[in-house]
Amino acid sequence: MPSLRQRVTTYFRQLSFIAEPRDGARLGSPRQGGDGSFITKYLEGRLDGENSPPDIYSGKEPSDLPDFPLSAYETGTQAITAACTGPDDGLTCVKRSRLHLSAGPDIDFIDTNQDQDFDVRKSPSLATIKSKLSAKTRGDPNANKGEKKKPNSRKNSTNQPPDAKGEKTTINVVVSLVSRTPAKEPQQLEDTVNQNTAATEEKDEAAGEPIAGVCDWKADREYAYGLSVSLYEENPITTEQSGSPIADCFGLVARGSSAALALADGVNWGEGARLAARSAVLGCLEYLDTAVFGPHGTAKATREVLVSLLRSFWEAHDCILEVGGALSTLTVAVIIPLGGEHAGKSVVCACNVGDSLAYVYSKTFGVREITQGSHDITSMRDMRDALGALGPVDGNKPELGNLTLSITIVEPGDIVFLTSDGISDNFDPVVGKFAEALTHDAAIEPRLATKRQNKSTSAIPATRYQGKDVPLVKNSRQGASTSTQGGLPIRPPRTKKTVGGLAQSNAENVVPSRPKYMRSHTVIEPRKSTKILSPDPLLKFPRSSAGLPLVTGAQRHKLTLLRLEDLLNYGINGTLKPCTSAQKLCTLLVDFAKMITSAKRKVLEQRESYVKLVPDEHGIRREVEMNRMQQRAARRRIVEGSTFQSLPGKLDHATVVAFEILPQSSV
Known part of the structure; x- marks a missing residue:
């Protein structure tokens, strides 16, 4: 009787190794019974698509990527058609001072030669990226020319308990800027902070000031949706979930066929990680709302959008430092309609740091990763390494080792989605126990001999017992001459010998002419195939000692994309129709992550x-x-x-946010 472990492992393995063939219309091949799973097809070289997907460009600087002209797109608060954030209240739980941003025409977000520069905190790893924000201080006493903000900004991050009406718990933050006036006494400074905090609360409650240009963050739609859950186990005594609170955050703002998506994954657990993720999403979306989608920030080409994306990351980093958050990854994607020869299509401009990734799902080209340039897809990545993060990694500096800009062209009906590693890693074939990593220490399955009925029979012919005088073609029992195949032993004919002849034979022959023990021939010969061999034989791939395929880093990455495509085309049980909306995509990904990790949760x-x-x-x-x-x-x-x-599976916080590309006529 199989054990519980064997049954659970077999069940989850069937999620991808399903018996039904899955040759979709995209491959254009007829369905054939018993054709194997998509993993086997890919490893054997039978899963080559006819259509090549659009190119994905990536680089470290905006000048490394092509510059596409943009079409006119909607801007301003009135043009917002959908907005959502999470989990819970998401970025709306962070309140920061507006002194560092100016929404008026006094700010120029395009790289031009100016007399005055606004300094922002920089890291040596991105010395080539200069954020020049010229600010005219005419009539603005809060604008300090060329002065930096304090690295350790004063903050008040105490969580206020919700009242009986269930109001939102917010984190109120007041930032003190560097000024030329002498420092106040500690008591006076504390009184000032309390007064500013109270004033900020009264202003927000009375006027209902929009956050990142959005007044209603619960306006999700079927084409603009996000979802965040925890895959960790639950305490059966207290019903408390491990890893709480969820340290992920997402935000989405859509304006017709344009959108801005952001997803952050706090490093490790705890309130500090959650605060860092929320602050990162808030900081970048606030900047993009002004620089790209503001009334004075309309971009004409993709290079301008990429410059704004880089600056939004620095704004996210500054926001984390202001609120006292920990570390967080961040992935941001801006979708804008294209003009010129690509009219009718849209472009995705993405920027990411860390292991939160961005994808595109197309019914024509399948799933492709936009952020593949941020990590080496040919190597075996350590999934415990986030690769990069915003926040105080080294003093007040972030870790931007894998910060990457990416661009790809999408068509109406495609779905752009961002995921945390809690989603993407669970589609990895090695994490899902559908394959094993091909390393130097991997034990490859040995080449087994032909299956034998009698396991005690040696598969190696006992040819060493044959004497020189024993004929190899004569069979005395059948009375016919037959050729021995494979050198199988044949019992020699009996001859009558005298005592003298026997002694002479024993003296001459050191090895007897027949073995001491002889068993009957019980080896099952392989059936000769009558089929005509294909001119292009299938590729042979190695297997582990457990029988699982051994995959390289590149194969591992490709199989992850194929598993995503397989799920979105056929569903979890392989019988559903292709995914048609962003909401359905988020639900499918989260349900799959829950299902593949359910066995680990039950054990814990x-x-x-x-x-x-x-x-x-x-x-x-x-x-x-x-x-x-x-x-x-x-x-x-x-x-x-x-x-x-x-x-199988990996326990983590799982977050996904998606947006379906809409035709420009629907704006």
Whole structure:
């Protein structure tokens, strides 16, 4: 009887190794029974698409990418058609001072030669990126020419408890800028901060000031949607979920056929990681709302959008420092209609740092990764390494090692979606236990001999017992001459020998002419195939000792995209129709991540990991809840065990936000 581990592993393996053939219309090949899964087809070289997808351009600077002309697009607050953020209240839980941004015509967001420069915090790794924001201080006492903000801004990040009406819990932040006036006494400074905090609260409550240009952040649509869940286990005693709170955040603002998407994944757990993710999304969307979608920030070409994307990352980094957040990854995508020869299509300008990725799903070209230039797809990546992050990584400087700009062209009906590593990693074939990584230490499955009925029979012919005088073609029992195939031993004919002849034979022959033990021939010969061999034989791929395919880094990345495409085309059970909306795409991805990690959650939710039996004064054993340290130790023992490691999936916070490209006529 198979064990629970074997049954669970077999069940999840069937999610991709489904028996039904999945030759969609995109490949243009007829359906054939027993044609294998898409993993086998790809590894054998039978899954080459006829249509080549649009190119994906990537680089470190805007000048490294082509410059496409843009068409006219909607701008301003009145043009917003959809907006959403999450989880919970998302970026709306962070309130920051507006002193660092100016929405008027005094700010020029295009690289031009100006007399006055507004300094922003820079990192040596991006010394070539100069954020020149010229500010005219006419009539503005808050504008300090050429002065930097304090690295450690004063903040008040105390969470206010919600009242009985269920109002939103907000984090109110007041930023103190550097000025030429002498510093105040500590008590005076504290009073000023409290007064400014109270004034900010009254202003927001009275006027309902929009956040990042949006007044209603709960206006999601079927074509603009986001979803965030936790894949961690739940405490069966307290119903508390491990890894709480969810340290991811997403934001989406759509204006007709244009949109801005942002997704941040806080590094590690805790309030600091969640605050960093929320602040990063808020900072970048605030900047893009003014620089790209503001009334005075209309871009004419993609290079202008890329420059604004880079500056929005610095604004996100500054926002994290202002609110005192930890570290966070960030991926931002701006979708704008194209003009010129690409009229009718749209362009996706993306920028990312860390391991949060961006994709495009097309019913014609399948799934392709926009941010593939930010990581080496040919190597085996350590999924515990975020590769980069915003926030105070080194002092007040971020880690921008893999910061990458990307561009690709999309068509109406395509769906652009951003994911955290809790989604993308669970589609990895190695994480899903559908394949194993091909490394130097991988044990390759040995070439087995032909299957034998009698396992005690040696598959190697015993030719060393044949003497020189034994004929190899004569069979005395059948009375016919037959050729021995494979050098199989043939019993020599019996001859009558005298005593003298026997002694002479024993002296001359050191090795006897027949073996001491001889078994009948029980090896099953392979059936000769009558089919005509294909002129292009299928590629042979190695397998591990467990029978799973061994894949390289490039194959691993391609299989991840194929699994995403397979899910969006056929659903989890392989019987659904292709995905047609952003909302359905988010639901499918999250449901798949939940399903593939359910076995690990069930193992960690065992009651024995949270309670222990302790005898009372009467000798009766009763359950007593373990303390937090004991529960962590029990969880660590389970996670490090071989049984848990053999289960598919990765427990993490899973977040996805998607936008469907709309035709320009629908604006």
